[in-house]
Amino acid sequence: TASGLMQGKRGVILGVANNRSIAYGIAKACRAQGAEIALTYQGDALKKRVEPLAAELGGLVLGHCDVTDGATIDAVFDVVKEKWGKIDFVVHAIAFADKDELDGRYVDTSPENFSKSMLISCYSLTAIAQRAEKLMTDGGSIITLTYYGAEKWMPHYNVMGVAKAALEASVRYLAADLGEKNIRVNAISAGPIKTLAASGIGDFRYILKWNEYNAPLRRTVTIEEVGDSALYFLSDLSRGVTGEVHHVDSGYHVVGMKNPDAPDI
Ligand SMILES: NC(=O)c1ccc[n+]([C@@H]2O[C@H](COP(=O)([O-])OP(=O)(O)OC[C@H]3O[C@@H](n4cnc5c(N)ncnc54)[C@H](O)[C@@H]3O)[C@@H](O)[C@H]2O)c1
Numbered sequence: 001t002a003s004g005l006m007q008g009k010r011g012v013i014l015g016v017a018n019n020r021s022i023a024y025g026i027a028k029a030c031r032a033q034g035a036e037i038a039l040t041y042q043g044d045a046l047k048k049r050v051e052p053l054a055a056e057l058g059g060l061v062l063g064h065c066d067v068t069d070g071a072t073i074d075a076v077f078d079v080v081k082e083k084w085g086k087i088d089f090v091v092h093a094i095a096f097a098d099k100d101e102l103d104g105r106y107v108d109t110s111p112e113n114f115s116k117s118m119l120i121s122c123y124s125l126t127a128i129a130q131r132a133e134k135l136m137t138d139g140g141s142i143i144t145l146t147y148y149g150a151e152k153w154m155p156h157y158n159v160m161g162v163a164k165a166a167l168e169a170s171v172r173y174l175a176a177d178l179g180e181k182n183i184r185v186n187a188i189s190a191g192p193i194k195t196l197a198a199s200g201i202g203d204f205r206y207i208l209k210w211n212e213y214n215a216p217l218r219r220t221v222t223i224e225e226v227g228d229s230a231l232y233f234l235s236d237l238s239r240g241v242t243g244e245v246h247h248v249d250s251g252y253h254v255v256g257m258k259n260p261d262a263p264d265i
């Protein structure tokens with residue numbers, strides 16, 4: 001669209017796995033408002049899923065990026081530098097912890113999984129910001145995705161909660177460092193959504209139901225709603241905002257107690 005909120009803006013979106021990904025919801029929203037987008041994928045298995053999505057969005061495919069391998073981060077940012085020269089925004093929608101440790105007790109977390117979860121779910125934002133800074137020659141906006149489990153105990157979220165708490169703190173430190181270059185860094189704390197990263201989690205249906213009964217809006221959120229809120233942070237509407245964690249969770253984070261009228265689930 002000619003008059004879109006994101007007209008003339010170009011950005012890199014990391015974390016699209018399929019059409020249920022939160023990153024895909026954000027990509028769709030950006031495209032609908034006139035942005036040009038570039039996607040990365042993690043491994044050949046996802047390449048086949050991401051390429052048609054990129055084509056549908058008229059986007060670039062920058063190639064494989066596994067944030068545990070810095071050379072692949074360099075590679076995708078080299079491609080976007082060669083194609084576009086500069087970028088205006090980056091979306092980081094990446095997280096991983098060993099599924100076995102997203103069950104049972106947090107206290108049993110292994111040092112290996114702790115490090116790996118922190119590297120992928122937290123440090124990767126810093127690594128990406130290092131590359132993005134060089135290309136955001138006219139300033140820019142970086143967003144990441146976090147979850148309420150960073151703030152309060154959530155059943156089974158375990159090491160991911162600690163990683164998200166660190167991610168949210170890193171948003172504040174990145175915002176402080178990059179503000180003088182007019183590069184803003186913010187996080188969206190999304191409510192539970194049935195995505196690939198959510199599948200295979202025990203009790204996920206229970207968590208979704210619990211949100212439907214107890215969140216102020218009495219429903220869960222969608223990737224489209226997260227995408228629309230992301231437009232605020234990725235566009236000039238939020239030019240005065242950085243270092244923020246913004247909840248898109250039907251208001252769940254304000255609730256202190258189960259709704260007594262909610263049926264037992
Ligand atoms: N689904 C939810 O309920 C929910 C709620 C709040 C926040 N989030 C966050 O949203 C973000 C996106 O997750 P999603 O729910 O869209 O699920 P998803 O599975 O669609 O996306 C997760 C992405 O992380 C990528 N990834 C994992 N390890 C990687 C690595 N080593 N290198 C590069 N990419 C890697 C995967 O390839 C995938 O594209 C995550 O940060 C997640 O923590 C999800």
Ligand SMILES: Cc1c(CN(C)C(=O)CCc2cnc3c(c2)CCC(=O)N3)oc2ccccc12
Pocket residue numbers: 095096097098099102147154155156157158160192193196197198199200201207
């Ligand atoms: C909500 C919610 C989520 C969704 N969410 C907010 C997330 O951040 C997903 C994080 C995640 C990270 N790593 C993995 C997986 C999910 C499952 C598949 C896998 O092998 N590793 O995950 C939970 C795990 C336990 C409890 C609640 C949740």
